[in-house]
Amino acid sequence: MTGKYTALVTGASTGIGATYADRLARRGHNLVLVARNAARMVALADGFRHDYGIAVEVLRADLTDTADLAGVEARLRDDAGIGMLVNNAGAGLGGSFLTQSPDDLARLVALNVTAPMRLASAAAPRMAAAGNGAIVNIGSVVGLAPEFGMAVYGGTKAFILHLSQSLALELEPRGVRVQAVLPAATRTELWGRAGIDIARLDGVMEVGELVDAALTGFDRGETVTIPPLPKAAQWEAMEAARQAMLPNLRQRHAAARYHAAASAA
Numbered sequence: 001m002t003g004k005y006t007a008l009v010t011g012a013s014t015g016i017g018a019t020y021a022d023r024l025a026r027r028g029h030n031l032v033l034v035a036r037n038a039a040r041m042v043a044l045a046d047g048f049r050h051d052y053g054i055a056v057e058v059l060r061a062d063l064t065d066t067a068d069l070a071g072v073e074a075r076l077r078d079d080a081g082i083g084m085l086v087n088n089a090g091a092g093l094g095g096s097f098l099t100q101s102p103d104d105l106a107r108l109v110a111l112n113v114t115a116p117m118r119l120a121s122a123a124a125p126r127m128a129a130a131g132n133g134a135i136v137n138i139g140s141v142v143g144l145a146p147e148f149g150m151a152v153y154g155g156t157k158a159f160i161l162h163l164s165q166s167l168a169l170e171l172e173p174r175g176v177r178v179q180a181v182l183p184a185a186t187r188t189e190l191w192g193r194a195g196i197d198i199a200r201l202d203g204v205m206e207v208g209e210l211v212d213a214a215l216t217g218f219d220r221g222e223t224v225t226i227p228p229l230p231k232a233a234q235w236e237a238m239e240a241a242r243q244a245m246l247p248n249l250r251q252r253h254a255a256a257r258y259h260a261a262a263s264a265a
């Protein structure tokens, strides 16, 4: 991705999304800001126009609302000026699987999975036809770690990682960059919204540092960027182990350890 384009950033009213908007505006890109809180986005937009001389549009949408989501999808499908989609809007949820309500979990999946999937699906064909574009999906290290005790949130973020890696394979030969960004705990409103006291957490990254690192990963052409991971070799080793397993996964017969004679022995 070179040159100036318009970036559509979801969850742009605060936190990681607002910081992405700031950094992309600094680079001279125009913006479409998407979230529910229009007043906050209008205030940010005024600041970006004043500070960076770019064009900014505010698109108020609740991405868990089918009609609102369809409006953002239509914009991504039809607006040839939008060269980057930052799928950032998302939420956490306090409690454990035993205490979380199925309705809250379904809303979490709607926001963290259905919305970014539908928005990517709206943008990708147009970008692929143009041979140019970028889709940045904000996942989480929790998507790598069932041990962290966030079953459904982690599942939504594992989906984001898988979707991003798959789309990178499909779209990058067509000129469309795809990046998954996996933050760990970052100082934003997300924690308070989920009813979790951030003061109890160690190792919380400031949001500016997180987004600057994510953009460095983007500039380097990374498909998966994990800003807090000190040794890239650990991620690369896990990927190498997974890829080494792939040729063995499809077989005509079950593995020998599952044969009745083997289990009786």
Ligand SMILES: NC(=O)C1=CN([C@@H]2O[C@H](COP(=O)(O)OP(=O)(O)OC[C@H]3O[C@@H](n4cnc5c(N)ncnc54)[C@H](OP(=O)(O)O)[C@@H]3O)[C@@H](O)[C@H]2O)C=CC1
Pocket: 010, 011, 012, 013, 014, 015, 016, 017, 034, 035, 036, 037, 038, 061, 062, 063, 064, 088, 089, 090, 091, 092, 111, 138, 139, 140, 141, 182, 183, 184, 185, 186, 187, 188, 189, 190, 191, 193
């Ligand atoms: N903070 C952290 O520790 C980590 C965050 N992440 C991920 O980063 C992403 C951004 O989170 P973060 O900035 O921390 O969170 P914040 O709570 O600070 O911001 C979330 C953003 O999403 C928007 N949003 C929330 N619900 C909706 C909705 N229904 N429709 C449209 N927009 C919505 C919010 O705006 P509004 O209320 O105006 O709609 C806000 O702009 C998320 O995907 C999160 O999972 C990943 C790992 C760690």
Ligand SMILES: N[C@@H](C=O)C(=O)O
Pocket: 091, 092, 093, 139, 140, 141, 142, 150, 153, 183, 184, 185, 186, 190, 194
């Ligand atoms: N959002 C956080 C968990 O709730 C994270 O992804 O670390």
